[in-house]
Amino acid sequence: MALMNGPEFAAGERCNGESSIHAIIGEPQSSATVILSRTTGSFNIPIISHSATCECLSNRKYYPSVFRTIASDYHQSTALAFMVKYFGWTWVGAVNSDNDYGNYGMAIFLNTALKEGICVEYSVKFQRTEIEKLKIVVDTIKKGTTKVIVAFLTSFEMNNLLDELCTQNITGLQVIGVEAWITASSMITPNSFRVLGGSLGFAVKQINIEGFADYVLNAFWDTAFPCSQTEGNSTQAELSCRKYQDLLVMKNYNEDVPEQRYSSNVYKAVYAVAHSLHSLLKCNEHGGCEKNVTIQPQQVVEALKNVNFTVKFGDRVWFDSTGATIAQYEVVNWQQDSDGSIKFTPVGYYDASLPPDQRFVLNTDNIIWVGGQLEAQGDLIARDRALLLCVIQPDSADPAFTNSWDAGRIWNGSGTGSIDRQK
Known part of the structure; x- marks a missing residue:
């Protein structure tokens, strides 16, 4: 205070x-x-x-x-529904974190899915501390008839869900993810690819900030190997560092710097504040600023509303009327490299700054699907299990689910069309 x-x-x-x-x-x-x-x-x-x-x-x-310096989930949630519709998946399951992030994001997805004629077989949620509720969620997934799961989870809840799915050996799911976990290194475990291989999701754009990798690595080495901090005696420094020699020359450590997705957003945030203060202090291009100026926080708020600049790596930074930036995502696909390592392969993008018919682009030829398949499996519905009939009630905002069986056909969310179950 x-x-x-x-x-x-x-x-x-x-x-x-x-x-x-x-x-x-x-x-x-x-x-x-x-x-x-x-x-x-x-x-x-x-x-x-x-x-x-x-x-x-x-x-x-x-x-x-x-x-x-990141977009609101309104765009991501809407784009998730567009992705589901793009692949013709009209029957999906939904799981979200029971917090502000998950509840708001999933609500927007469900509303958009309803408008796009997508049926949601179940929508369940849990918090990271709710172990028993997590087991109920996994049981719901296991008993469900759909194999397409939209997971609007933080990395914490997704880690918990992944552990439980691995424990129960539940595989064959086509998971659709969000930026919070789809490229998180914590998801990479010895067993995670069995469950998440072929997953698709939206990620913050990966951007290379010039000099950042060197800065991080230098800071790491100065902390991990204090021998290099020996002052005034180069001979002593050389002797102190000799025991670390094998580590120091082992390889190019730039490869170990994590994907700089959120780092670029921090970079933009710092520069946004700097540009705001620059304008309030009436600084000029020669480096001169007014002195003895008292700045109040509310003035910075107003100045932030008007910032508009381009950072060194080419991104334009400005805030819309809600205080967020324009939505720009990479679509990434969980794939396995020849050496068995997991990689997040870009297969498309979503860019809200473009005209509506150009915003969502996918290169389906580059996607590896669940089970290593090269083609999507239609609705990915478990054919040997009973299907619920999804009926949209005209006076309700949510799909209503009945226990009525329609053994021959699968209906879309709007009830206006269906496909033969055997196709």
Whole structure:
């Protein structure tokens, strides 16, 4: 609170509002950003998050000082439904994290799926601490007739789900993922490819920031091998580092730097604040700025609304009316390399800045499907199990599911069309 309201104690019923900080970079998670903004909101301190994507944060009435260098999940959830429809999957299951991120994201997906004529056989959710509920979720997946699962989960819940699916040896699922976990290194385990091989999902664009890998690696070596910090005696430094010689020359460690997907968003957030302060201080191109200028956090909020610049790697940075940036995703596919390692192969993109008919592009020839197949398996429905009939009630926002059997045909979500079950 001292950071937000100044360090001095003062008598009075009201806080002075003179914050010693003018912006906060973070939090990464949506729920944490919601909590932080409720604390800082009264002081009008802007928060610039690099990965909080919940659509709830787009409400400027409740979060007027929250900005994001990542798009709202409104776009990702909508794009998920478009992807499902693109492949003709009219019968899917849905799992989400029971938090702000998962609940808002899944609600948008379900609403869009309904409009696109996609039936959702079940929609279940859990939190990372709900072990018994997780088992119920996995049991629902196991008993379900669809093999296409939309997983709107954080990496924490997805790790839990993956562990349980591996434990019960549940395979053959076509999993559709989100940016929170689809390229997370924590998903790569000895058994994960059996379950997630062939998965498709949206990921934050991978961008190479010039010099960043060297910076990270130098910081790592300075911490891990303090021998290099020996001052004033090069001979002593050489002797101290000799025991690490085999490690130092082993290989090119740039390969070990993780995919720089969110790092670029942090980079943009820092530069957005810098550009805002630059404008408020009336700095000129010669490096001169006005002195003795007092800047209030609310002024930074207003300045952030007007930033518009291009970073060195070519991306344009600006915030829309909700405080978020334009939606641009890579579509990645879980594949296995010749040496058995898992790779996230780009197979398309979604770019909301383009005309509607050009936003979603997929290169299906490059996709490896579940089980190593080269072609998608239609609706991927378990043919030997009973199918529920999905009926859209005209006065209801959600699909209604009955226990009626229609052994011969599978209907789409709108009830306007069907296909022969044996096709």
